[in-house]
Amino acid sequence: MSDLQIRTAAPDEAEAVLAFWKESAKGTSVSDDVRGVTRLVERDPEALILALADGLIVGSVIAGWDGWRASLYRLAVLPSYRRRGISTALLRAAEERFAALGGRRVDAMVLEENETGHHLWTAAGYRRQDQWRRWVKPLGE
Numbered sequence: 001m002s003d004l005q006i007r008t009a010a011p012d013e014a015e016a017v018l019a020f021w022k023e024s025a026k027g028t029s030v031s032d033d034v035r036g037v038t039r040l041v042e043r044d045p046e047a048l049i050l051a052l053a054d055g056l057i058v059g060s061v062i063a064g065w066d067g068w069r070a071s072l073y074r075l076a077v078l079p080s081y082r083r084r085g086i087s088t089a090l091l092r093a094a095e096e097r098f099a100a101l102g103g104r105r106v107d108a109m110v111l112e113e114n115e116t117g118h119h120l121w122t123a124a125g126y127r128r129q130d131q132w133r134r135w136v137k138p139l140g141e
Contacts, residue, residue, distance in 0.1 A: 003053055003054065004051055004052070004053055004058075004084075004085075004086065004089060005051070005052045005053075006049065006050070006051055006052075006089055006090065006093050007049070007050060007052070008041075008045060008046050008047075008048060008049055008050070009037075009041050009048040009049070009050050009060075010041065011038045011041045011042055013041075013050075013057075014034045014037035014038045014041070015034060016057055017037050017048065017050070017057065017060065018032060018033070018034065018037060020057040020060060020076070020078065021060070021074065021076060023078065023079070024059075024060075024076040024077060024078050024079060025060075025074055025076035026076075026111050026113070026114045026117070029073075030138055040062070044064070044065070046063070046097060047062055047063055047064055047065070048060065048061075048062055048063075049061050049062075049063055049090055049093050049094060049097075051077070051086045051089060051090055053081065056078075057078070058077060058078045058081040058086060059075075059076065059077045059078065059081065059086040059087065059089075059090050060074055060075070060076050060090070061073070061074060061075040061076075061090040061091065061093075061094050062074045063093070063094035063097050063098065065097070065098060065101050065103060069103075069105075069107060070098035070101075070103035070104075070105065070106045070107065071106070071107045071108075071109065072091075072094055072106060072107065072108040072109065073108075073109050075087060075090060075091070075108070075117070075120075087120055087124070088124070091124055094106075106126075108121055108126055109134070
């Protein structure tokens with residue numbers, strides 16, 4: 001897409017990002033609220049990468065870096081904009097961020113039921129690691 005803009009999110013875009021995820025992303029997270037998104041962007045202003053077309057959020061990825069691990073979350077594209085190279089552009093931006101920070105490997109969180117996502121990640125050069133399982137514990141509300 002020639003009119004695609006890739007940039008980081010601003011704290012005041014939290015509501016727009018949440019609306020986008022509701023329409024475009026599979027699953028939800030405990031931090032899917034204005035406070036959670038705002039906190040992410042304020043703590044790491046380069047972590048939430050957006051794709052925009054004519055001012056509309058059409059894609060997102062969270063490129064989280066903790067100084068040791070490079071982790072990807074919330075790769076999503078608006079259904080009507082899929083298959084236009086938006087995921088590729090978002091992943092390129094995230095991977096460039098990680099490389100500049102010294103990252104050596106990228107982990108991606110992908111829902112088991114997200115078959116479309118599995119194909120995308122495979123096409124992008126990622127491979128599933130069956131020996132790992134995610135363990136979670138929600139902290140107090």
